[in-house]
Amino acid sequence: MQTFEMSQLSSLRRAHRRDRILRHSLRLLGSITGLLVLLITLFVLQEAWPALQNLGFIRFWTDGSWHPLEGSFGLMPMVLGSGLIALGATAIATPLGLLSALFCQCYGPPLLVVPYRRLLELLAGIPSVVYGFWGLVVLVPQINRLHPPGQSLLAGTLILSLMILPTVALLAIASLAQIPSSYWQGAAALSLSRWTTLTRIILPSARSGLFTAVVLATGRALGETMAVLMVCGNVVQVPSSVFDPVRSLTANIALEMAYATGDHRAVLFVSGLVLLAIVAGLVVMAEGISNQGMSSESVIVHER
Amino acid sequence: MSISQRPGLTVTALDRLLGFAMAATVIAVGLGFCWILGAIVAQGLGQISLAFLLAEPSNAGREGGIAPMLVSTLLILGVCLAIALPLGLGTALLLAEFTITDQRLGRLVRRSLDFLAGVPSIVFGLFGNAFFSQVLGLGFSILSGGLTLACMVLPLLIRTTEEGLRAVPPSYRQGAAALGLSQTTTLFKIILPAAVPGLIAGLVLGMGRALAETAALIFTSGYVDRFPRSLMDSGRALSIHIFDLSMNIPGGDARAAASALVLLTLLLLLNLLAGALAQRWANSS
Amino acid sequence: MKKISTIRQYSLGTVAFLMLGLTACAKPPQAANSEGIKLQGNIVLTGSSTVAPLAIEMGKRFEEQHPQVRVDVQTGGSSRGLADTRNGSADIGMVSRSLKPEEGDLTAHAIARDGIAIILHSENPVAELSPEQVVDIYQGQLTQWSDVAGGPTSPITVVNKAEGRSTLDVFLKHFDLKNSEIQAQVIIGDNEQGIKTVTGNPNAIGYVSIGAAEHSIGRGEPLKMLPLDGVSPSTTTLQDGTFPLARTLNLVTQGASEPTAQAFLQFAQSPQVQDLIEQQNFVPIESAPLAPSTP
Numbered sequence: 107m108q109t110f111e112m113s114q115l116s117s118l119r120r121a122h123r124r125d126r127i128l129r130h131s132l133r134l135l136g137s138i139t140g141l142l143v144l145l146i147t148l149f150v151l152q153e154a155w156p157a158l159q160n161l162g163f164i165r166f167w168t169d170g171s172w173h174p175l176e177g178s179f180g181l182m183p184m185v186l187g188s189g190l191i192a193l194g195a196t197a198i199a200t201p202l203g204l205l206s207a208l209f210c211q212c213y214g215p216p217l218l219v220v221p222y223r224r225l226l227e228l229l230a231g232i233p234s235v236v237y238g239f240w241g242l243v244v245l246v247p248q249i250n251r252l253h254p255p256g257q258s259l260l261a262g263t264l265i266l267s268l269m270i271l272p273t274v275a276l277l278a279i280a281s282l283a284q285i286p287s288s289y290w291q292g293a294a295a296l297s298l299s300r301w302t303t304l305t306r307i308i309l310p311s312a313r314s315g316l317f318t319a320v321v322l323a324t325g326r327a328l329g330e331t332m333a334v335l336m337v338c339g340n341v342v343q344v345p346s347s348v349f350d351p352v353r354s355l356t357a358n359i360a361l362e363m364a365y366a367t368g369d370h371r372a373v374l375f376v377s378g379l380v381l382l383a384i385v386a387g388l389v390v391m392a393e394g395i396s397n398q399g400m401s402s403e404s405v406i407v408h409e410r
Numbered sequence: 411m412s413i414s415q416r417p418g419l420t421v422t423a424l425d426r427l428l429g430f431a432m433a434a435t436v437i438a439v440g441l442g443f444c445w446i447l448g449a450i451v452a453q454g455l456g457q458i459s460l461a462f463l464l465a466e467p468s469n470a471g472r473e474g475g476i477a478p479m480l481v482s483t484l485l486i487l488g489v490c491l492a493i494a495l496p497l498g499l500g501t502a503l504l505l506a507e508f509t510i511t512d513q514r515l516g517r518l519v520r521r522s523l524d525f526l527a528g529v530p531s532i533v534f535g536l537f538g539n540a541f542f543s544q545v546l547g548l549g550f551s552i553l554s555g556g557l558t559l560a561c562m563v564l565p566l567l568i569r570t571t572e573e574g575l576r577a578v579p580p581s582y583r584q585g586a587a588a589l590g591l592s593q594t595t596t597l598f599k600i601i602l603p604a605a606v607p608g609l610i611a612g613l614v615l616g617m618g619r620a621l622a623e624t625a626a627l628i629f630t631s632g633y634v635d636r637f638p639r640s641l642m643d644s645g646r647a648l649s650i651h652i653f654d655l656s657m658n659i660p661g662g663d664a665r666a667a668a669s670a671l672v673l674l675t676l677l678l679l680l681n682l683l684a685g686a687l688a689q690r691w692a693n694s695s
Numbered sequence: 696m697k698k699i700s701t702i703r704q705y706s707l708g709t710v711a712f713l714m715l716g717l718t719a720c721a722k723p724p725q726a727a728n729s730e731g732i733k734l735q736g737n738i739v740l741t742g743s744s745t746v747a748p749l750a751i752e753m754g755k756r757f758e759e760q761h762p763q764v765r766v767d768v769q770t771g772g773s774s775r776g777l778a779d780t781r782n783g784s785a786d787i788g789m790v791s792r793s794l795k796p797e798e799g800d801l802t803a804h805a806i807a808r809d810g811i812a813i814i815l816h817s818e819n820p821v822a823e824l825s826p827e828q829v830v831d832i833y834q835g836q837l838t839q840w841s842d843v844a845g846g847p848t849s850p851i852t853v854v855n856k857a858e859g860r861s862t863l864d865v866f867l868k869h870f871d872l873k874n875s876e877i878q879a880q881v882i883i884g885d886n887e888q889g890i891k892t893v894t895g896n897p898n899a900i901g902y903v904s905i906g907a908a909e910h911s912i913g914r915g916e917p918l919k920m921l922p923l924d925g926v927s928p929s930t931t932t933l934q935d936g937t938f939p940l941a942r943t944l945n946l947v948t949q950g951a952s953e954p955t956a957q958a959f960l961q962f963a964q965s966p967q968v969q970d971l972i973e974q975q976n977f978v979p980i981e982s983a984p985l986a987p988s989t990p
Contacts, residue, residue, distance in 0.1 A: 125593040129508060135500035136512075136519045139568070142561055143522040146529060149537050173875045175858055205435040213432060222436060224678065225443050231618030231677035232446065235653040236670050240446050242888070247895040255852040255880040256896055268442055273566075273615060280570055280611035284577025301424040315573040322569060325528030331625055332653070340857065340882035351881060356530040360625065361884050363532070364744065364772025365859035371774065378533050385528030389521055468755075469974060470748035544784070550739075550769050632769045633747060644767055657885045658744050660910035660976060 147382060154379045157372035166376060172342040172353075174362070174370045181377055183344045187259075187352035188381065190345070191334060192327040194263035195270055199327075200320055202267070203274025208304070210275070211282040223279070230272035238336030241265040246337055253349040257339030260348040265333050270323040277322065281315020282308065314396065321392045328385055331356040355381040450674075454667030462668065467635050470659050471651060476669055478637045482552060482645025483621065483676070485638060486631055489556025490563065490620050491613075497560070498567035498612070503597060505568070506575035527565035532625040534562050539629035550644040555631025562626055563616035570615065574608015575601060603692050610688045614681050621677050624653045648673045734955045735763035742769075742776020742789030744885070745904070746944050749807065749975045750789055753968050757959055764955055773861065777801065780949050786956040788947040792861030803945040806963050807977040810905035811862050811940040812920040812928035814890070816897040821846050823922055830870050832900060835878030840898065847898075854892050854901030855879035862886075865942050866902055894918055905933060906976025934978050944977065 161179060169180035206226065210219050241261055250256030285308060293303040309316070339351020340361060353361075355377045363374055465475030501523075505516050538558030548554040578601050586596040602609075624647075632644035635651070646654075652669045655662030740750050747770045754766030769785070776788030780801060794803045813829065815821060821843055824832070831837040832851055840846030855877050856863035867874060881899070883889045889903040894916050905920070905928050912918050920928045923940060932938040946963060948956070962968065969979045 128594050128597070129512075132500050132504040132508065133512065133515060135497055136504040136515055138497060139501055139519050139526070139564060140522045142564075143525055145541060146526075146533070146537050149540055150533060153536075171875065173858065176873065176875050178875075202435050202439065205432045206439060208428075209432045209436050213429070214436070218436070222440065224681070225440065227614050227618065227681050228447075228674055228678060229439075229443055230615055231621050231674060233622040233624060233649045233652055233670065233673065235624055235649070235656060236450065237446070239656050239666075239891075240449055242891050243895060244445070244449065246892075250852075250896050250898075254850055254896070254898060257881045257892070271439065272618070276611050276615055277570060277573075280608045281573050281577070283607045284574065286579065299422065299425050300428055304428070314576070318569050318573060321524055322527045322565065325524065325565075328528050329530035329533075331530055331532050335884065336888060339880065341879055353882070356532060359530070360532050361857035361882070362859050363536075363774070364884075365774050365861065366772075367774045367777060370859060378530070381530060382525075382528075382533075385525055388528065389524040392524060393517075393521065468752075470752060550767065629771055632767070633751075634767050634769070635751060644769065654744075654748070657887045659748060660887065660890075660907040661914060 150375055150378050150382060154372055154375035157369060157376050160369065161373075166380070172358075174366075174373050179373055179376075180342075181355070181380055183342050184353050184355045184358055184377065185380060185384070186344055187338075188328060188354040188356070188384065190259060190352065191262045191266060191338070191354055192324055194259070195266035195327045196320065196324045198263065198267035199271045199274050199323060203271050203319070203323070204278055204316070206271070206275040207278035207282055210279050212304075212308070213300075223276075226272045226275050229268070230276065232269075234269065234330060234332040235336075237265055237269055238333035241333060241337040249349070255339065255351065257337055257351050258349045259338065259345050259352045262334050262338040262352070262354075263348070265337050266327050266330060269330060269333060270326050273323040273326055274319050277319035278312075278316055281312045281319070284315070285311055317392070317396050321388070321396075324388060325385060328381065328388070329356060331360045335360050355384075447674075450667045450670050452667075453664050454669070454671045457664050457668035458671065463672070466637075467651075470662070471635070471655050471665055472659065472661055476648065476651060476672065478635055479646050479648045479651045479669070480672070480676075482631065482638055483648045483673075485552045485641065485645065486555045486559065486627070486647055487617065487620055487680075489553060489641065490559040491617070493557060493560040494563050494567055494616065495613075498564055498571060499602075499609070501564075502568045502571035502575055505572045507597065507601065523565040523568055526561070527569075529562075530625075531562065531623055534558055535626040535629040538626060543630060548642070550630065550632035550634070551642045552631050552638055552645045553641045555627050555645075555647070556641075558626050558630045559620045559623060562623065563619050566619060567612040567616045570612030571605065571609045574605035574611075577608070578604040606688050606692045610684055613684050617680055617684070618677055621673060622649055623647075624649045628653075648676075733763065734761045734958055736953070736955050737765045737767060738787065738953075738956050738959055739779075739785045740766065740768045740776075740787045740789055740946070741771055741779040741785040742947075743773040743791040743944070744770040745791040745809070746789035746806075746946075749944075749971065749977065750946075750963075752971045752975065753963050754959075756968065756971065757962050760962075761955075761958075764959075766959065774859075776947065780947055786948070786953065787960065790945045790947050791942065792864060793943050793945065794947065801947045801949050803943075803947050804960050804964060805943050805945050805980050806968075807944045807972045807980055808933060808941050809944055809977050810928055810930070810933040810938050811865055811902055811942065812905045812908055813900065813902045813923065814893050814908055814918055814920055815900055816893055817917040817919045818897045819847070819919075821921075826870060826924070830872060833870070833872060833877050833879075849898045852881060852896055852899040853877070853879045854881045854883060854889060854899050856889075856902075857882055857884055860884070861942055862902065862904065865940060869940050890916070890918060904976070905930060905938075906978075910976055930973075930976070930978055943980075 166179050166181045169178045171178050172180050210223050245264065246256040246261050249258060249261055289307055289311065293307055334354050335357040338357060340353040340357055341351040342353050345352045358377050359374050366374055462475040464477050466478055468474040501519060504512060505520060538554060542548050542554035542557050543550060582600050582604060583596065586600050627647050627650055631647060633646055634644040635646045638645040648669055652666045655666035747768055751768045754768055757766055758764055773790040773792060776790050779785035780788035794801060828837065828843060833853060838851055840851055841848045858874060881892055883892060886903040886907040889901045890907060890911050893899045893901050908918060908920050909930060926932050926937050928938050933941060946960060972979045
């Protein structure tokens with residue numbers, strides 16, 4: 107990172123007004139993103155406020171069930187539902203996405219790689235209602251044969267992992283593409299095996315990008331609504347197996363918002379608020395892990 | 411960097427395992443995709459004709475075509491990219507190139523982005539309706555739909571572009587500095603062209619996300635299935651049309667599949683176009 | 696006539712493609728409307744996604760008669776329709792249920808009726824369920840189809856609607872149930888989701904809009920509707936008032952409407968749109984005498 111600083115200094119010395127303008131306008135642009143987050147959070151908070159004021163925050167965790175029109179508001183099973191679905195989907199999509207990226211970027215024959223990449227790009231563009239529709243008509247009846255009712259945690263996890271796979275794979279491809287070819291050449295010159303080259307050289311140097319890919323994909327999984335709503339069964343309960351139906355926080359909003367008025371509507375925004383809090387927690391956690399990753403990466407740069 | 415030596419036998423076994431896992435993944439993902447695509451094609455292909463592409467819908471979309479939705483979709487995507495691309499590129503530059511001078515702001519922005527990536531699309535939709543449609547007075551319009559989508563795709567766009575910029579070797583910057591180039595010139599002539607692969611990955615993902623989005627658009631760009639006369643008119647996106655046909659209109663399934671097929675073709679063409687443009691830019695610089 | 700309009704549609708499409716739309720596609724001015732009244736301006740309708748497709752079709756026909764008028768239909772659910780009508784961002788709200796007592800500040804204009812039928816997979820041999828059996832099934836006291844006369848030996852999958860939905864309200868009221876008593880295996884939102892859930896699961900029981908179910912059965916999907924109190928559900932029995940489980944689709948307004956909105960309300964309740972109502976699988980209101988047990 108020393109060298110980077112030097113280049114910064116020398117260009118600063120020559121900096122014209124143009125450079126200053128550039129920097130200030132970039133700062134402005136960057137601030138917009140922060141502002142946007144603030145606005146969204148404030149909006150959800152404002153809509154949820156009446157419920158928080160009337161009911162307090164505790165009841166959403168202590169109430170036994172979710173029947174907002176009959177005065178019970180337990181969110182815990184849905185928090186668990188959202189978490190399990192997202193976790194399962196990320197656990198499946200991460201290895202598949204990584205292997206897909208390695209295939210595309212490192213080992214696959216070009217004749218297969220090009221169409222496979224286009225396929226991944228198209229997967230990213232299939233509307234979630236189409237995934238949900240397919241899941242409901244094809245996947246759910248298959249699972250139903252194994253173990254009724256079919257609409258289940260399993261169905262949601264499988265559909266969702268297919269949906270976030272392109273995010274993991276395409277972002278991983280992009281970060282693998284940026285590894286200098288000298289790394290590969292060096293590994294080849296040492297006649298290292300594929301496995302060693304990957305685990306000791308390639309994956310560590312692409313770590314920051316791969317990590318970003320997984321974080322963005324997990325976020326997507328937590329936020330996905332329509333497909334989850336269609337295949338998960340939406341029963342508010344703590345699942346005892348992967349074949350049990352569950353409801354996610356997002357499905358809760360989408361299912362009930364259309365007919366909700368007054369307090370019911372405000373309570374739905376509380377589930378939105380809880381979801382945002384989960385995402386925020388995830389981001390802070392990811393940042394912690396990623397900082398460790400970054401520091402070990404800079405060690406590599408120095409050694410080089 | 412030290413590389414530990416391992417007995418050759420283990421390594422080859424692991425190699426074989428890796429190759430096997432890759433092949434299995436590619437086959438599984440390919441099959442899954444073909445399964446979904448096959449279902450769409452089987453239902454929808456028979457419905458597609460020139461009239462379907464060029465006519466207005468009638469009988470709630472069971473008859474007629476999808477021309478107004480195609481126009482609205484392209485307009486919404488246009489607005490979204492016109493806002494998100496410069497904003498995204500600028501922010502990515504800030505994050506990747508000014509990390510030392512703007513460390514605090516950078517960390518804040520990066521945190522915000524990861525947060526935005528996890529905000530459910532229906533919350534974006536309700537927010538877009540409250541902020542763009544009501545506070546800014548844009549109403550149900552293509553403009554407020556495009557702006558809402560821009561907020562949604564920003565994280566994908568910025569984080570991928572940032573990764574692309576980070577991967578540009580420091581020697582490029584040193585060389586530029588040694589030649590006495592200004593920061594601005596260095597950025598636009600040297601750094602950006604080298605970061606094109608990351609940029610394109612973000613763009614492709616962002617476009618896919620934007621075209622596929624439903625929940626965020628129902629409350630912003632709206633449900634009106636006419637040709638929009640201006641950006642201030644409400645216009646129904648293809649994704650909403652697909653959603654409506656498959657979930658709300660009895661007997662709309664085949665038309666929904668046909669519309670999905672058109673949407674995927676459109677995305678394929680746009681992706682090819684983006685790739686070609688990027689290639690040209692990278693070559694010319 | 697048909698041909699000409701098709702050609703216009705084609706050319707409109709092409710122009711729109713070319714311009715990518717900033718100023719394209721102003722419709723050619725048409726002859727003055729038959730009634731000679733110059734109505735103009737925009738009418739905005741928001742609300743129930745069940746009513747929206749019907750409202751769009753009505754709007755198109757209204758625009759043909761009054762070329763200076765644009766009818767913009769937006770969805771977002773019945774609650775959105777109520778809220779938007781109250782705060783003035785919509786001229787007319789669409790609500791797929793009757794107004795509640797606390798909504799007395801609004802005026803309801805009934806435009807159509809929609810029945811609700813209990814549906815099973817067509818492979819399920821059960822031909823009829825008594826109201827008590829339906830209650831027991833939904834309360835989780837009957838969990839096997841074999842507990843019902845003629846039923847196969849398989850567990851029942853109970854499909855229920857999400858809280859707040861008007862079909863749920865009507866169902867609960869008719870069977871005198873509370874939503875918290877219901878033991879469901881699957882909870883759904885829209886009608887089509889219910890139909891697809893039941894066609895994909897031979898052991899499922901659910902309830903959906905009669906029009907939607909009739910449409911699916913007509914297309915040969917493996918679905919059947921169960922009679923209720925001896926009356927088999929169909930748009931015909933709904934129309935003559937013998938089928939008990941129904942809801943009213945309403946347009947709602949607050950205070951006095953603009954002349955254009957008023958004209959549209961009258962139009963939407965007139966015989967001129969009867970064919971559109973039937974086309975969207977609902978039952979026109981004039982010919983439907985109010986069923987006795989409707990909430």
